[in-house]
Amino acid sequence: xxxxxxxDEALLTAAAVMILVAxxxxxxxxxxxxxxxxxxMALDVLAALMVAGIGVRxxxxxxxxxxxxxxxxAFLGFTGSVGIARFIAVRDRVPDSPGPRTGAGTGTGTGTGxxxxxxxx
Numbered sequence: 648x649x650x651x652x653x654x655d656e657a658l659l660t661a662a663a664v665m666i667l668v669a670x671x672x673x674x675x676x677x678x679x680x681x682x683x684x685x686x687x688m689a690l691d692v693l694a695a696l697m698v699a700g701i702g703v704r705x706x707x708x709x710x711x712x713x714x715x716x717x718x719x720x721a722f723l724g725f726t727g728s729v730g731i732a733r734f735i736a737v738r739d740r741v742p743d744s745p746g747p748r749t750g751a752g753t754g755t756g757t758g759t760g761x762x763x764x765x766x767x768x
């Protein structure tokens with residue numbers, strides 16, 4: 648029984664140390680960038696590390712009351728990642744050029760308008 652408890656404590660301590668080291672590296676990536684996508688990924692990983700840290704805390708305390716907190720943090724991390732991804736997608740979108748589009752008026756039926764697929768006649 649004592650050996651199992653000592654192994655549990657050693658594994659939980661190792662997990663906490665790895666989460667702290669990973670958190671420091673993620674904060675460094677968040678700070679340095681270089682791109683917005685790197686920072687968005689760092690925020691997503693940071694949310695996952697927070698869930699893992701709360702899980703380690705729950706295992707150390709042998710208390711299941713932390714699970715709803717983990718669920719909320721995971722949900723907030725997911726919605727934050729989706730929001731950042733949508734922001735980046737809108738920001739990086741290339742504006743439509745005023746010139747003619749390639750393939751326009753070919754009658755191939757690949758358009759998405761109400762007259763798509765109609766042949767001229």
